[in-house]
Structure formats: structure tokens, C-alpha cells
Amino acid sequence: MLITLAVAFFGLLLLRVPVAAAMGLSGALALLTSPMRLPLEVVPQRLFVLIDSTSLLAIPFFILAGAIMERGGLSRRMIGLAEAMVGHWRGGLAQVDVAASAIFSSLTGSSAASASATGSIMIPAMKRAGYPAGYAAALEASSAAIGPIIPPSIIMVVYGSLAGVSVGDLFLAGIVPGILITIGLFVVNYIEADRHGWGGAEKATWRARFAAARHAVAALITPLIIIGGILFGVFTPTEAGAVAVVYALGVTLFLYRSMTMAELGRAVADAALTTGIVGLIIAAAGVFGWVLALERVPTTIVATVQALTDSPWIAVAIIVAFVLVIGCFVDVTAAVIVLVPVLHPLGLAYGFDPVHFGIILCVALVYGNVTPPVGLLLYLTARIADCSVTEVMRHQIPFYIVLSLALLLTILLPGLVLFLTRI
Template structure:
């Protein structure tokens, strides 16, 4: 089955068939062409099994919460608050973009939502201020990539549900790596601003900062409620998603009054479409991954790595290399579904903490969002900036260095990464 699977998948990708459809079709072809005489009914059965997970309920909740926050004025107020805090730094608008993306990522867990909400406002503003379009888009793509790392994280929900790892613990373990990326982006911006002469705005008086903080207070309270509730054991990550929906709707309708009740129907429709797309990816990747499991590909990879080295460090570097390659050609959501059954047992066999190993995989997968040919954030931010993807890529190198450094620290210092998760 493996040969028909890989050949059909490669052909479908070459024909520019969407990755989700390519995985589902190639998986079905492999199953139906095998000598195991499997019935056609096994395909929808595997789809149902893949989606039948309580943990996955967190995904539509956080997607809906993010959509309400974006429509309800929360994103705009957070950007204004970020501007009062760091807008006077060297490269002020670029620094505002990083801080705003970090805050918004802590609300939605979606890199695409973060890029759309903050990028649509800040990329045009950076272009007007003299920043090259490619740099503005590359920065937004890299800062939005924090979304799958800082809790809540959609790919961590998927990883935890498939690997049997606590999603709440993974959320907490993602906080420090996410903040390390934020710090690294601040430093890169400062260096680039000094090199190109990009200045900052006027320092905002403390009174104006307090006013901006009060105006954005309801929005800034959301991550405290979500993360604090999980950390305090008040609710599970899935319940946190439901709380985020109720809270964002209450703030958007009753506090900021920028969303009318009848408009929530349209917001829910948009969120349902996004959820459906992710669900299709999960279902298709489930079929693809099940074929790999039937062919014992995970066991073969584990055996190969164990034959190559006894060192956990070299083993995890090999895993990261495989993840980076797969992330370049497969959507991040699909990649995590395919890779978890392969690499989660490998991490355990080398003595890695399952939460720590899961965070390593998720950070490595983030590269998939900012690398061609399927890097969603590259195409999204290039469209907002009205420039080519090649122009974005020419400005991406220093931001890759930040992601690499954060990944290296995550691998080397498990005690630091797991500090909040204990």
C-alpha cells in the first residue's frame, strides 16, 4: 500500500490539488488497491474515528472566539495599547506588530487569525512609514507564527488528543518558547531599525498608556482568564474554548458594542467554514496516517533512528530535520496528524518527557507556516502587503534565525520549558 500512497500523493500535489484532498484521495487509493480486500466503508469509518475526540472540540471554540474578537474591536484596542507601550522604541511600528501579535495569539491559538487581525492594520501602516513591503510581511508572518506556540494552540490540541498527552500541560509549556520568540523578534527589529534608520514614534505619557490599557482592559483580561483558568484547574482546555467564546461575545456585544447580536450569525458562519476546512484536513490526514500505521512506517522509522544513534540529542535533531522537510510540503495541521503516531513513541523510547517532546515537535512545525511551497502565512501576509512571496522570503532569514534559536533552547533546556507545566 505504501507505494500507491506515496506515488498518488506526489502526483496530486504536482497537479496542485489541495493538500487535504490529496491526502484523503491517496489514502483511499492505497486502501482500496491493497491486497487486504478492505471494504469501501473503511474510509468513512476512519474519518469518523479521527474526528470523534472530545479534545478536538476546543478547535471550533477558539476559532469562533478569535473571529468574534476580531470583529468586536478587541484586536484594534490591543494594537493601540501595544503602540502606547513600545511604539516609541527604535523601529516602533515593527515592535508594535510583534507585541500585538503575541497578545492576539494568546487569545485565538491560530496563526492565520493573528496575521489577518494585526497584519491588515499594521502592514499598511508600516509601508506608509517607509518599511519595505517584504520586510513588513515577513515580520507579520513570523510574529503570527507565535500563535501555534503560545496557548491556546490548535496544533497542541491535536497533538495532545492523538498522543494522549495533557493538552493543558502542553499549553503551559508553550508559554516560555513563545515569549522567547517574541524577545528574539524584538531584538532583530532593533538591529534592522538601527541599520536602516527606522525610528520610533513619540513617547506616550503614562496617563495615555493607562487610558489605552483601560480601553483594552476587557481584551487583555481574556488571556488571563483562559490561561489562569487552565493553570488553576478551573476548567479544561476544551472548556476554556467555550469560556473564550462566551467572554468574547459578551465583551463585543455588551462592553465595546461593536458587534450586534444579528451579526454574530455571520461571524459563526465564517468560523464554521474555517472549522470545516480544518476538520477536512484532520479527517484526510487520518486516512493517510492510518495507511502509514498499517504499513508499520512509524515502527520502521523508530527502528532506523535507534540503529543510527543511541544519543537522544542526535535522535531529536533527526526528528526535527524530518519535521522541517515534511512541514515544507504539507499543511501544518495535516503534518501534526501524520507525524504524531510516528515520532511520539520515538520520543518516549529516548526518555523525553512527552510534554517537552510535543512542544519541540510543535515549534518545528511552525516552520511550515513560514516556508514555501505551502507556507500559509507567507501567502497571506504577501497578499496583505501587495508584494510577491519571493520578496517576503528575501526578508525572512533573520526571523528564521529567531525560530531556530527558540527551538534550540527548547531542546537544550527541558527544565526551563516545563517550568510552568509542573
Template sequence: MLTILFLTFFVLLLINMPIAFALGIATAVTLLTDPVLPINSIVTRAFVGVDSFTLLAIPFFIIAGELMNACGITERIVAFARSLVGFIRGGLAHVSIVSSMFFAGISGSATADASALGSMIIPAMKKNGFDADYAVAVNASSSAIGPIIPPSIMMVIYGSIANVSIASLFLAGFVPGIAMGLGLMGVAYYIAKKRNYPAPPRSELPPILGSLKEAALALLMPIIILGGIFSGVFTATEAGVVAVAYAAIIGTFVYKTLSFKLVGTLLIDAAVTTAAAMFLIAMATSFAWLLAWAGFGAAVLGVLGGISSNPTVALMLIVLFILILGLFIEGIPILIIFTPVLLPVIQGLGIDPVFFGVIMVLSVVIGSVTPPVGILTYISCAIGGITISQAMRGLVPFCAVLVFVLFLCVLFPPLVMTVPAIFGN
């Protein structure tokens, strides 16, 4: 069964079949060859995969991100980040990274960060004398922070599968997300100094207080969302509704950039994005169920147990496995397929499922940067007007830092779990 499932899936990927269809077709073909399981199992398992109150947060966060971007929030966040770090050597690179850290608290999506911020910053960096491969690498790698700093769509998906607290996952993402940002800024500074990139003097930058005033309402949004979740006022799903209402109010009555016509277009775009995401989740859930039925989890546990009984060593092997998968498969399918398979394994090793969730999300978002399937790199290359191979020179050191932060979190769990412990989660 497993042979047919994996063989069909990878053959379909090799002929460039969209991954959601590859997952669904591979599952259907395997069920047709099995005398025990009925073919309609794929439909029932797909329905179970999306029939979750928690997953309602996804369309609301997508809509909120679309509304906030249409309101001109992106420009205000970039201006504020520029006033903070634009004077450092390689200034616009640091602006890109810090903007991604702020924007992560609004969109919860890496692809939203890559497209919204990249369309502004990559052309500006090229115009100011930065090499295209550097601009693309900075945008692609910094966009990976989006699903780590809360709120995070990927953490919502993991929490719904693993049945763990979304609030705890959000809290656990703070330190790793900030560590990623600081690490990327260190690499950006080193390369900027090596390539002799300039930075404008402080006098040419907008004043910090003025830019903060302009961006204050945007920066207040994640505070309201996270404060409401952590205080217990509303759930993560209800937080999505609050985010949409907040974005609509400030866009209509404060910034006055939203119209009924524009809102209609944004809702259609958000509906298309949501439908694609939900179809992917449904097909990945069916695929994951078939893996579990075939005993893939027990096989993984047996292999890991045969190599080492040390939880840290086992977790590092799992991370390496996920990183390799990320070279060929998108992040969300990996998360949905392997979370239910690996959860019994990590629980048997005594690893906290919240800690494992953050490690899983970190691992799959790094896969979103690394070619040949790295969607964040593809988006950034399209904006920068270069090929993936041209971007590789600049991408390697930034990916190395992301991997370093990941293994640092694996080796030192308090980096992930201290903040949830402080807040009693």
C-alpha cells in the first residue's frame, strides 16, 4: 500500500501536477487497489479534515490581511521600519527584515509577506544599487518569519490537528521569530559590508515618532488580536473575526481607502485563496489518514528507536527529514500529512507537543525558502526579475542562519517554551 501511495504521488509531482491533486489522486489510486478500504473513504476523510471550528480562523486571517494591505498598511510599516533601522549599513535589507517581523503580526502568512513587502522593497533595493540576488534573498528569507511570530495560519492548522492550545503555540513562536530576524539582520549586515552597500544617513530618514504615529493603528492590530487570545476574551477563531472588523473600520473611517467595490474584489481574492487552502488541507488529510492506516507511524518509530532512544537526537533526525521533504513538497501538506504520523512518536519520546509544533512550523517554512520548490523564493525572484539559479548565491547564507536558529531551538527548548511558561500556558 505504502509503495503504491508514494510511487503514485512522486510520479505525479515529477510531471508537475499541482500538489493538492497529486495527493488526492495518489490516495484514490491506492484505495482502488486495496480490497478492504472503500473508495469513498477519501471523501469522508477529506470532509473530516476541514470540518473544524479552529480552521475557520484561516479565511478570516486571509481576509484581514487583504484588507490591511489595501488600506496602505504595508507602506506605513515599511516607513516605520525605515526610521528604526534604515541607517544601518545595507539599510533597506534591514528595513525588509524588520518590516517582515511587524507584518507577521498582521497577516500570519509567509506568502502574503513575500508578495506585499517584496513588491515594494525589492525594486527599491535594486534602484539603490543593491544586487538583485541579495534583494531577493533578503525578502524570501525574512518572509519565513511570517508563520512564526503570531498570529500564524500554520500554527492554527497544527493546533487543530494536534489538539493543542493555539494560544500556547502563538506564545512559543515569539522568541524563535525574533531570533530569526536578528540572525538575518546579522547576515545582511555582514554581506552589505563585504559588498560595500551604502546606507543613508539618519538625517535623510523619516523621524521615528512621526512614522510611529502613522503606523500605530497597524501595529495595534496584533496587540489586540494576541491580547484577546492570551487573556481569554476570545478564541483564535474569533480573533480572526475581530481582525477583519478592525481592518474594515480603520480602512473605511480612518484611512478612508476602502470602498464597496474594492472590498468586493478583496473578498473574491480571499475566497479563492481560502478555497485553494481548504482543498489542499482536505486532500492532505486523506493522504495522512491512509499513511496512518498503513502503519507508517509505527515504522518511523521503529526506525528512530533503532538509531537512538535520545529524544533530542530523534527530534534532530525528524527535523532533517522534514527539511529534506521541504526541498520537494510545500509546507502545509507536510504539516498536515506528518503531524498525525509523528505525534505518537514524539509523545512516546516525552517531547512536548507545543514545542514540537513550533519546531515543525520552523522546519516547513525553511522549506518554503529552499529551492527547487521554495514558494517564497519563486515569488521574490518573480518580483526581482531573476531566475532561481541566479538567486542561489545570495540565498545560501540566509538559509544557513534559518537552519542554525532551528537547531538552536531543538538543542535549547527553553528558547521556545519560556514565554508560554511565563504566561501560564
């Protein structure tokens, strides 16, 4: 059954079948050909079981809040704030793109939403300023990858739900790796700008900076409401998502008055489409993961790694390498669902803090967003930049170095990563 599952899954991926369909179909085929003679009714049952979770209701709420903010023009306010703060640095537009993506990531928790919102504005602006299309797309893809790391994070909600780990602690622990990636991207931009002569804009006055901050401050409060409410026990992550939606509506409809009812309808439609895609991925991954569990793959992997080494650091190196390979082929949300039941017990067996181990996996899975052949952000930003994925990949290497260093520091410095959770 396991061979059938693997061959069918990778065969469907090679045929460019969407990941959700590939996981669901390969899982169903494995069950059909199983010597256990399991009834096909098991497939819809497993599709439903995983998504029948109250904690996962946070996902559509966060997606809707992000869609409302994007349609309500908050991405432009974020870009205006970033431009006032860092636009005068060398490689100014590129630095603005990184800062705006980091800020917007803290509002949506979705890399795709961040790439769409900031990329649709910043990539054309960078091309007009003389930046290569491939570089602009690669930078935006890498910047948007911060989305699943800086809270709120959709994949952390999924991870916490499956592993029984505090989502609030995961949110707090994701802040440091997110900041490390942001700083690394700033440094790469500075070096590339120095090589190619990309200058910055005129330095904004402090009055202009305060004005930009005033225009964006209501939006910037959103992550504080979400994280603060969860940590102080005011509401659960699911309730936090609902509060974020209500707050986003209040800001865009009544405070800024930047969104019409027609635009609100389009935001709801966008969120419904994205939620449907994510839900289908989660459900299909549930079938796929259940087949793995039937074949005792989690137990086998734990026993195999423990037989190879007693060192937790060698073990985590093996785990990260495995996750990076999986991330090359599987959507990041699906990868979380499939890998958590397999790898979470392994992390606990080697004595890793469950929150720290969860952040390691989440940062490693970020590679899935920017790694071919499935990397969603590569294709999304290449389409916005009107260039090929091959051209984007030519400029991607220094950004992979940034992600690698951030991952290494996340692994080696648990005290730094968990610092905010222990305050």
C-alpha cells in the first residue's frame, strides 16, 4: 500500500495535478489496492475528520481579515510607512518591499496574501526603477515567505491543533525567526544595491514619518490585539480570528472609510476561495496521512532515526533535511498535516521543547513556498513580474542563504527563540 501511495502521488505531481488532488487520489488508490480490503467509504470519512476541528476555524477568520485589509487599501498604508522609514537606504525600493512584506505578514498570516498585496504594488515599481524583473520577483517571494513565521500564522494554527501545542506560544516564538529573516533580506538588498548601483529615495522628514505611522497605526494594532488577547486568556485563537475580522471591518469601513460594500463582497469572495483551497488541502492531507499511519510510517521513522543516532543535533539535522526535501514537492499546509504526526513524537523523544521544535519545522517548511517544483510564491511573483520561474531562480540563491542562516540560528539558539514565551 505504501509503494502504491508513493508512486501514485509523485506520478500525479509529475503530471502537474494539484497537490490536494494528488494527495487525495493517491490515498484513495492506496486504500483500494490494500490487502486490508478497506471500504471506499473510509475516504470521505477521513476527509471530514481532520477538518472537523474548532481550532481550525481560526484559519478562515484570519484569511478573511487579511482579505478585508488588502481590499481596504491597508497594504498601501503599510508600504507608505515602510517607504518613510527605510526608503532612503541603499536599494531603497527593495528595502521598502521587505519592510512592507514583514509588516503585512503580521496582519494576514499568509504568504500568498502578502505576495499578492505588496507584490502587485512593489514589483512593477521596482521594474520601473530599473531592478531586474527576476530579482524583484525573487525578493518578493522571499519576503512574503515571512508570512507563515511572523504571527498570526496559518500553519502554526494547524501545527498547534495537531500537536496539542499552545498556538499563542508558537506565535510568540515565531517573532524572532521572522525578524532574523527580515534583517537578512535587508543585508542582501544592501549588498546587491551596492554592486548594481541601486540608490534610495530622499530621506523622509520625521514629520513625514509620524504622518505615515499615524495613517497606518490602526492596522498595526491588529497583531497586538490577536497575540495579546490569546496570551492573556481573553479569547482562543479561533475567537482571535473572529475579533480580527470585526476589527478589520471597523478600520476599513468606518475609520479609514477605504472600502465600499462592493469591495467587501469581493474580499469575502476572495477569502472563500482561499479558504476552500486550504480546506481541500487539509482534508486531502488527512487521507494521505491516515494511510501513512496505517502503514506505521511514523513509528518506523522514529525507530529508524533513534537507531541511527543518540545525538539530538544529528537527529534534527536529519529531520530538517527530510522536511526540506518534502517541501520541494508538497504544499506547506499539506506538509504540516502529513509531517506533524510523524515528526512531533520524534522531537519529543530527543528532548526538544515542543514549541521550539514546532518553530524549527515551520521555518524549514518556509522553503516549500520558495522552492521548485511546487513553490507557490515563485510562480505567483513570476506571474506578477511577467517573467519565467527560471529567471526568478537565477536571483534566488542569496535569499536561500538568508533562510538557511535563519533556520540554523533557530535550531542552535532555543533560548533566543523561546525568549518571548518565557517573559
